[in-house]
Amino acid sequence: MTAAVTADPAGRDRDGRRRPAVPSWALGIAGLAGLMALAELVPRAGLVRERYLPPFSDMVSALADQAGTDAFWRALLETLRGWAIGLAIAMAAGVVLGIVIGGVPPLRAALTSTIEFLRPIPSVALIPLAVLLYGTQMRSTLLLVVYASFWQVLMQVLYGVQDVDPVARETARSYRFRPLTQVRTVIWPTALPYVMTGFRLGAAVALILEITGELVIGSPGLGRQIAVAQNSNAVPSMYALVIVVGLIGMLVNAAARAVERRALRWHPSVRREVVS
């Protein structure tokens, strides 16, 4: 899109700002390549023992071996499924409760202290409870995922509802808009950017808790595969799976951003980003 500008001999774009000599995506790739080279060289040079941190190439070949097994793909699906179900529940509950609690000031005042008490409880601390309730099944991890990402969404929705222009709200009220119409025409458009932020934060947190649950509880998924590899002393496989989890994290973040952009195309914050 900047083909014409690139020809500019001064290396400046239309606004006269200096563009960096190397595009940012190239720098990103260079950074990754550097990390890979480091992960290859450090064990090769004997700085750490290969049997505890194998060279990067060993991890890649272990990853290739993994990719040829059914168990790997099943685990990947199980992880994605747990993440998606957990996030969907957290989103639905967070948005509905957020709008209800945020929209009724006395309710909000009554619940603030409760929310502030429950929110900081780390999900991981609920592992014993989850195991007692659901054993080592997927549901116990789901509980952790929903608990952690729900607060991310709820808090954002509460902020969003609070941000509604009082004049618009009063106007809607004096025109006797029905509550659902008020939510649709007044509250939702204001809250949507916040909801999307909650979605992005929740998506990342949900993945962290999904993997943690699988790793610690042993519910099915990539986390459990990592634990099995660890218990089998299959060190390169373990690191290979860790790399996969990292890649999923990157994809989840990119996908959440894409959804956010699409849902907020009309919003000034996104429009400005696209223009610049």
Added chain:
Amino acid sequence: MIKVRAALAAASLLLLAACGGGGGGDASGDGPTTVKVSVIPIVDVAPIYLGNQQGFFTEQGLRLQIETAQGGAAIVPAVVSGQVDFGFSNLTSLILGASKGIPLKVVAPGAGSTGVQRKDFGGVLVKAGSPIRTAKDLAGKRVAVNTLNNINDTTVRASIRAAGGDPKSVKFTELAFPDMLAALDKGNVDAVQVVEPFLATGLKNGARLVASNYVDTAPNLTIAGYFTSQKTVASKPELVKKFTAAMQKSLKYASDHPDAVRKVLGTYTKIDPSVAGSLTLPTYPAQVNAAGLQTLANLAVQDGLVKSAPDLKNLQP
């Protein structure tokens, strides 16, 4: 409205992904009874995977559903609350549970010591150049075990005692099995109590075996077993009988076919095939060694894990 559509699209995408691998609920009725068993994915539980492969559970009209947990700590609650029908655990954990009044019952043995000095599936390793030569030298040293106040520290103390050392002065540190060899290498601990595949790996990397702690404790010690709750014993006697029968057949088969055991390891662990071919397998005994169980209970009392030994009659099959 575009934004509503986008939000809907995102939501439906999530739901779609959510529904992706669902379904497959169990059909109750005349078909096979589903039996849920919670195990730790280690060498000890190879017979249940092997027996399932050989159809020993189907023969009994059971459809086996194996769930894996990361440790015994998650298994006992799951069995007691009825989340799963049976669980796998070492016997000391079950003795501790029983002495705390948790109603448990062993229904089949799981894995046992080979009973052969220096050729067991678990043991105490030290670094190649360590001054520690025998279990007696462990007194006053730092020894890593995977769980404090459980079977591994009490049996290491038994080793020291048998060698004429002072078991009270040994300092135990809790470390997960996968972290032990690295900790030994770095000198964070003086000795580690490991089981396969870490024992074979450690020996291959130059560590030295100083004690076979399970062998020192009692002859032909049964280490672990499959258990259920007394409630299940009372309410589903048929299920318990069938499971025990299938388990017995699986243990026998595993005992007679060590090569099949080594092969089945590849299906539920990621142990390197070359290691799986050379590691020392535990025995898969036909019954729980009663004398050994009594010894473990006595050690639990002696080392202060419990105040008084539980009535082992209720625990035993």
